[in-house]
Amino acid sequence: MAERAQIAVKGTVQGVGFRPYVYTLAASLGLTGTVSNDADGVHIDIEGESVADFIRRLPVEAPPLSRIINISVTPLPLQGYTGFTIQESRARTGSDSMTFVSSDVSVCPDCLRELNDPADRRYRYPFINCTNCGPRYTITRAVPYDRPNTTMADFPLCAACSLEYHDPRDRRFHAQPIACPKCGPSVEFKVQSSRFHVSSPDPILGAGEVLRHGGIVAIKGLGGFHIACDAMNHQAVAMLRERKRRSNKPFAVMAASVEVLRGFCEVTRDEQALLESPKRPIVLIKKKHPDAVLDPLSHGVAPNNQYIGCMLPYTPLHSLLFSDREYDQQNTKGRTVSVLVMTSGNLSEEPLVHRNDEAIEKLSGIVDAVLLHNRDIFMRVDDSVVRVRSGGYSDQTPALPCSISFFRRARGYAPEAIALQGSGPEVLGCGADLKSTFTLTKGSFAIPSQHIGDMENYETLKFYEECFSNLKQVYRVEPVAIVHDLHPGYFSTRWALEEGKKRKLPIFAIQHHYAHIGSVMAEHGLTDTVIGVAFDGTGYGTDGKLWGGEFLLAGVEGFERIGQCKYIALPGGETSIKEPWRTAVSYVVDAEGAHAADRFAAVGFTEKYGSHAIEQVMTLARSAVLSPRSSGAGRLFDAVSALLGICDRNTFEGEAAMALESLTVDGIAEEYPIVITEENGYTVLDFGNTIKALIADLLNNESRSIIATRFHNTVASGITMMVQSLHKRTGIIDVALSGGTFQNLYLLKRTTALLMSDGMRVHANVQMPSNDACISLGQAYIIRERLKRA
Ligand SMILES: [Zn+2]
Ligand SMILES: [Zn+2]
Numbered sequence: 128m129a130e131r132a133q134i135a136v137k138g139t140v141q142g143v144g145f146r147p148y149v150y151t152l153a154a155s156l157g158l159t160g161t162v163s164n165d166a167d168g169v170h171i172d173i174e175g176e177s178v179a180d181f182i183r184r185l186p187v188e189a190p191p192l193s194r195i196i197n198i199s200v201t202p203l204p205l206q207g208y209t210g211f212t213i214q215e216s217r218a219r220t221g222s223d224s225m226t227f228v229s230s231d232v233s234v235c236p237d238c239l240r241e242l243n244d245p246a247d248r249r250y251r252y253p254f255i256n257c258t259n260c261g262p263r264y265t266i267t268r269a270v271p272y273d274r275p276n277t278t279m280a281d282f283p284l285c286a287a288c289s290l291e292y293h294d295p296r297d298r299r300f301h302a303q304p305i306a307c308p309k310c311g312p313s314v315e316f317k318v319q320s321s322r323f324h325v326s327s328p329d330p331i332l333g334a335g336e337v338l339r340h341g342g343i344v345a346i347k348g349l350g351g352f353h354i355a356c357d358a359m360n361h362q363a364v365a366m367l368r369e370r371k372r373r374s375n376k377p378f379a380v381m382a383a384s385v386e387v388l389r390g391f392c393e394v395t396r397d398e399q400a401l402l403e404s405p406k407r408p409i410v411l412i413k414k415k416h417p418d419a420v421l422d423p424l425s426h427g428v429a430p431n432n433q434y435i436g437c438m439l440p441y442t443p444l445h446s447l448l449f450s451d452r453e454y455d456q457q458n459t460k461g462r463t464v465s466v467l468v469m470t471s472g473n474l475s476e477e478p479l480v481h482r483n484d485e486a487i488e489k490l491s492g493i494v495d496a497v498l499l500h501n502r503d504i505f506m507r508v509d510d511s512v513v514r515v516r517s518g519g520y521s522d523q524t525p526a527l528p529c530s531i532s533f534f535r536r537a538r539g540y541a542p543e544a545i546a547l548q549g550s551g552p553e554v555l556g557c558g559a560d561l562k563s564t565f566t567l568t569k570g571s572f573a574i575p576s577q578h579i580g581d582m583e584n585y586e587t588l589k590f591y592e593e594c595f596s597n598l599k600q601v602y603r604v605e606p607v608a609i610v611h612d613l614h615p616g617y618f619s620t621r622w623a624l625e626e627g628k629k630r631k632l633p634i635f636a637i638q639h640h641y642a643h644i645g646s647v648m649a650e651h652g653l654t655d656t657v658i659g660v661a662f663d664g665t666g667y668g669t670d671g672k673l674w675g676g677e678f679l680l681a682g683v684e685g686f687e688r689i690g691q692c693k694y695i696a697l698p699g700g701e702t703s704i705k706e707p708w709r710t711a712v713s714y715v716v717d718a719e720g721a722h723a724a725d726r727f728a729a730v731g732f733t734e735k736y737g738s739h740a741i742e743q744v745m746t747l748a749r750s751a752v753l754s755p756r757s758s759g760a761g762r763l764f765d766a767v768s769a770l771l772g773i774c775d776r777n778t779f780e781g782e783a784a785m786a787l788e789s790l791t792v793d794g795i796a797e798e799y800p801i802v803i804t805e806e807n808g809y810t811v812l813d814f815g816n817t818i819k820a821l822i823a824d825l826l827n828n829e830s831r832s833i834i835a836t837r838f839h840n841t842v843a844s845g846i847t848m849m850v851q852s853l854h855k856r857t858g859i860i861d862v863a864l865s866g867g868t869f870q871n872l873y874l875l876k877r878t879t880a881l882l883m884s885d886g887m888r889v890h891a892n893v894q895m896p897s898n899d900a901c902i903s904l905g906q907a908y909i910i911r912e913r914l915k916r917a
Contacts, residue, residue, distance in 0.1 A: 675759025
């Protein structure tokens, strides 16, 4: 019997080939009707004998990039449609509804095949894309996601492209960024240094020539510029480091294939699956033992680091950079570059450069040449950086980041929404100043921005505002409240205060570590009080001291600080964060008292830094004004790293802690002693005896791997003991772990395992980084839940 139904589909259903999919499914079932798009999602009006079949199959066979959140079906009286049509997008309707903006998608295998097929009309065309791949968020100016609302509006379709665009049987049907060499964007190559002369008229081959000869090239990508050079050319890498004034911070690399990466990295099956997934993040992968490496990367790519940030080509243009071998056989002398350094195209500490004029102006002192194109980047998005948290990536839905740990959440992930429990008010969380993000809530979702950067200059603030006005507009959010960090000096705090005043909105301040715990509560839908463990660098505490190793009872209405790591002086404040040996001096004095001086000689500090400098630091540490007290767990890891002599300068945040983690080995259960005391009503975790025992091990010439592992085990154990005692007092079994220190996967895994064996329910950040990037989510969530209850 013929039936008719109106079907509304919500979720990520635009720009992912959903309407052509509906058309094909309807046609295969002999159904008639219409399908259309608007800012609320996809609307289907369907009529015929097998409507029930259609409804059953609709979510099951949906396109790979779609993410259906909700399907609602309303029966209607028969209309008597004669065919099935795809209608133009409709203007927006209701304001409480939302459609999700898709993140950018790497080039798909079908498009790659055409890219490399000399008979195809898009042979070697760097902007090839289809309904399953290509730019999305970075080119979308407004919703609905239609060509006039993207930066592709400047490129009218040629007849051939137009045919494909309008043909429901074509795999480019309604692919908004569709283009070809005749009608679409084009690339341009400009050599700026007289050192290089290029023989090829083809811009991409020209770039290849300069790279092959050791030059540095700015390459316009999807969400901004990269700066590239041959990763195996030591001189080129050293030159790039010098010009970018980037001391030790590792560079990411892009390799032609996983096989190439295997030449210098131990790539696991899970890491491979992640590298090859359509999201194509930078994956931090363990370096191979130097003896096992045949074709080594330049030492300058990731000095003193056990990991290399690796990615695969994700745009057609990247792919062409690596595939000029056959095409250019006559011109190519020597080998093709198979691994490129691909570092963010920016001036130190500024956001990614994305405009052509800006690239030529700002990057001219760094690069020898520029590979440009004329498709504008509307939204800047950096590469995402992740690590595989545990095995089983390929056994789970690849679209869900269940077993990865984010360092930076950006391209391929932003602006995906995070599902919250139930509907709630629209709130803006402004985040913190390091690894800054903001988060908007709407309906039953939170929308965190992509990684914005460290808020320490005007350029970053401008990017923050750009991104805010864009996400606010495309998701149609009107915040009713603004939330910021408790730190009065933060840029983000001052911005929130101004913004709140301008919009006449209530403004709330949320303590840093409470917000960390709030982000975990948001991700896991927790609304009751949890035991929060925030292990972090430093954040502003309610007592004006620098917190960072905190045990909180945290709920929606507020938090209570129950325990902490012992306060230790940071000699000279900021300086000791950059030079961890100073913090180590503080810890040793605290642990060893009168014996400290002997110990400095024994661990090699006296020889390395001189007794005079050590004396000065000890004097400095006694001044409460010049040396703030901190309970930061990150500082403890810094100090231990310095004691082991593996890192005495943090040239980037977390360097010392990462170096320490990379020494850990599996299969060691021993730990050092640890003391729990009561001070001023707080339970205090005191690592004094830990430091003593660790120094004794050092003096016994115990291996650094074993010491580092015992130390990690001790911290995990200390956390577990504290949580146990809190559990006994309160009966709470939900534990939330957050903070930058939990980016340390050895610590996270061991702590989780210990807590779980004690019967606790353990929650951690999975959809957001556990570093300060998650603060905005926690802020927005806490106030959203409070407003719901009010
Ligand atoms: Zn494609
Ligand atoms: Zn065309």
